[in-house]
Amino acid sequence: MSGWDSEVDVAVVGGGACGVMTALRAARNPGLVVAVFEKSTRDGCNAAISSGSLAAGGTRFQAAAGIEDSPRRHADDILAASGDEEWRPVVEALCAAAPEFVEWIADTGYPVEIGADMPRAGMSAPRLHTDTGRLGGGRLMRHLRALLDGHDNVAFVDEAPVVGLVVEGGEVTGVVVMQNGAAQRVRAQTVVLASDGFAGSPTLVEEHLSHLGAPFYGGVSSATGDALAWVLPLGARLRNMGAGLRSGLVVVGHGTRVSPALPFNGAVLVNLAGERFVDEESKGYSSMAGILQGQPGERAALIWDATAMAATRESEMMRESLAAGAVRDHPSLEGLAADLGRTAEETERLLAPLPGRRALTAPYHLAWVTHGLLASQGGVVTDPSGRVLDASGAPIPRLYAGGGTACGLAGPHSDGYLSGNGLLSAFGMGWIIGNGLAAGTG
Ligand SMILES: Cc1cc2nc3c(=O)[nH]c(=O)nc-3n(C[C@H](O)[C@H](O)[C@H](O)COP(=O)(O)OP(=O)(O)OC[C@H]3O[C@@H](n4cnc5c(N)ncnc54)[C@H](O)[C@@H]3O)c2cc1C
Structure with missing residues (x-):
C-alpha cells in the first residue's frame, strides 16, 4: 500500500x-x-x-x-x-x-x-x-x-x-x-x-x-x-x-419560506404596483421565483386567510416563518389595505378569487415574498x-x-x-x- x-x-x-x-x-x-x-x-x-x-x-x-x-x-x-x-x-x-x-x-x-x-x-x-x-x-x-x-x-x-x-x-x-x-x-x-x-x-x-x-x-x-x-x-x-432550484416563497427580510400549498388554498399575490400578476396556482415555486424577479422591487405580498392558515401551518416552513415573525396578521380588510398601501375598495377588488377558487375572508395574513436560490x-x-x-x-x-x-x-x-x-x-x-x-x- x-x-x-x-x-x-x-x-x-x-x-x-x-x-x-x-x-x-x-x-x-x-x-x-x-x-x-x-x-x-x-x-x-x-x-x-x-x-x-x-x-x-x-x-x-x-x-x-x-x-x-x-x-x-x-x-x-x-x-x-x-x-x-x-x-x-x-x-x-x-x-x-x-x-x-x-x-x-x-x-x-x-x-x-x-x-x-x-x-x-x-x-x-x-x-x-x-x-x-x-x-x-x-x-x-x-x-x-x-x-x-x-x-x-x-x-x-x-x-x-x-x-x-x-x-x-x-x-x-x-x-x-x-x-x-x-x-x-x-x-x-x-x-x-x-x-x-x-x-x-x-x-x-x-x-x-x-x-x-x-x-x-x-x-x-x-x-x-x-x-x-x-x-x-x-x-x-x-x-x-x-x-437551479429556486423558490418564490422566501419571506423578505427573514429568509424563511412559506408553504407552497398556500396558493392551492386561495392565497393571492399582489405586487408593489397594486396588481395581481399571475395565476397563483399555475406555477411551481421554482418558476414563481422567476416571475417575482420580474416584479417591481422583486417582491410581492402573499395574502391568505385563517382557512388557508389552518390547512398549511403544520409544516416546518410555516412553523419557522411564524416563529420568525415573518407573517403579519390583519384582523380586518382595512388593516390589510393599509399594509398594502391601497384603499379598502382597491384591496377588496385585488382579493377577488380567480374562477373556481375560494374567496378569502378576514382575518388575513400577509408575507412579502421574494425569489431565492436553494440549490443548483x-x-x-x-x-x-x-x-x-x-x-x-x-x-x-x-x-x-x-x-x-x-x-x-x-x-x-x-x-x-x-x-x-x-x-x-x-x-x-x-x-x-x-x-x-x-x-x-x-
Ligand atoms: C431549503 C431547502 C429545501 C428543500 N426542500 C426539498 C424537499 O422538500 N424535497 C426535495 O426533494 N428536495 C428539497 N431540497 C433539495 C434537496 O435538499 C437537495 O436536492 C438534496 O439535499 C441534494 O442531496 P445531495 O446528497 O446531493 O446533497 P446534500 O444533502 O447537500 O449533501 C452533500 C454533503 O456533501 C458534503 N460535501 C460537500 N463538499 C464536500 C467535500 N469536498 N468533501 C466532503 N464532503 C463534502 C456537504 O457538507 C454535505 O453534507 C431542498 C433544498 C433546500 C436548500
Whole structure:
C-alpha cells in the first residue's frame, strides 16, 4: 500500500442524502468496506435543511389513501415540466427507485405518510411523502445517519473534506482527504461523488446562474461544487448548468419560506404596483421565483386567510416563518389595505378569487415574498446507474455521481423543477449506486 494512508472499497464524498443512502445500501454487503468523507456536519447538508418531502409514485402509502399513481406517471410529470427527453432514462430509473426507497425508509422505523394535503403545480397525483410530524429533512437525516451505526463496515468521517481525486494512469484510484490539517491519500476501488451542487459558490453561481439576478441564498454553505473541478480533467461532461432550484416563497427580510400549498388554498399575490400578476396556482415555486424577479422591487405580498392558515401551518416552513415573525396578521380588510398601501375598495377588488377558487375572508395574513436560490440543478452527466460518463458517452471507470453533483431533473431551466426532484435525485441515485455496489454489479 505504498503512498496510501488507508484503503477502502468504496469512498463516498459527502455525507448528505445521496452519500448516506449510497453507504447504507452498499454496506449490506459485508465484504465491502465503505468510508463516507463529510466536509462538516456543522455546516450541514441541504437534505437536513430541506422540507424532507419525498416524491414517489406508486407507493403503498398512496394505495392506502386511494391515490392512483405509478413510477411511469411520475416520470412523465417530471419530463412534461422539464422538456428534457434526452434525460428520460435517468428520470425513469429514479422514479422506479422512488417507491422502493420511500417504503424502505419507512420500514427502517421512520414515520412516513403521504402528504395528501401537499398539492404542487405540475404534479398529477398527490405524491409527496413526508414524516408524520412534518418536521422536515433534519429529522430524516438524523435517522438515516444513525442507521449507519448499525454497520460495522462503514466509517462516517466528519470534518474530512475531500480535496481531490487520485488519478493514476488515467484511472481514478482514490481520494485525497484533509484531516486535522493533513492530506491523506485513501485508496478506493470505487469513488462516489455525493457532495451536492454549486449554489454556495459565488464564483460558480456568477459563471452559470448570473441570469437569476441577486437572489436570497437559502442553501447550505458546503454546496460549493467541489467535485466539478475534479471530473472535468477526466473528460466528464456537465449539463443544464443554467438551471437551479429556486423558490418564490422566501419571506423578505427573514429568509424563511412559506408553504407552497398556500396558493392551492386561495392565497393571492399582489405586487408593489397594486396588481395581481399571475395565476397563483399555475406555477411551481421554482418558476414563481422567476416571475417575482420580474416584479417591481422583486417582491410581492402573499395574502391568505385563517382557512388557508389552518390547512398549511403544520409544516416546518410555516412553523419557522411564524416563529420568525415573518407573517403579519390583519384582523380586518382595512388593516390589510393599509399594509398594502391601497384603499379598502382597491384591496377588496385585488382579493377577488380567480374562477373556481375560494374567496378569502378576514382575518388575513400577509408575507412579502421574494425569489431565492436553494440549490443548483446542473451537473455531471451520468448513466442511469450513476456512472460518470465522458464526452463520448463511455463510463469513466470506478467513478459514480449522484444528487446535486449530477445533472438534475429540471432540464435546462429552473422553471422545469418539480417539487421533490432534489431528494429524488439524491436518495434515488444513492439507492441505485449502493444497491449496484452491494450486488457487485456496480
Ligand atoms: C431549503 C431547502 C429545501 C428543500 N426542500 C426539498 C424537499 O422538500 N424535497 C426535495 O426533494 N428536495 C428539497 N431540497 C433539495 C434537496 O435538499 C437537495 O436536492 C438534496 O439535499 C441534494 O442531496 P445531495 O446528497 O446531493 O446533497 P446534500 O444533502 O447537500 O449533501 C452533500 C454533503 O456533501 C458534503 N460535501 C460537500 N463538499 C464536500 C467535500 N469536498 N468533501 C466532503 N464532503 C463534502 C456537504 O457538507 C454535505 O453534507 C431542498 C433544498 C433546500 C436548500
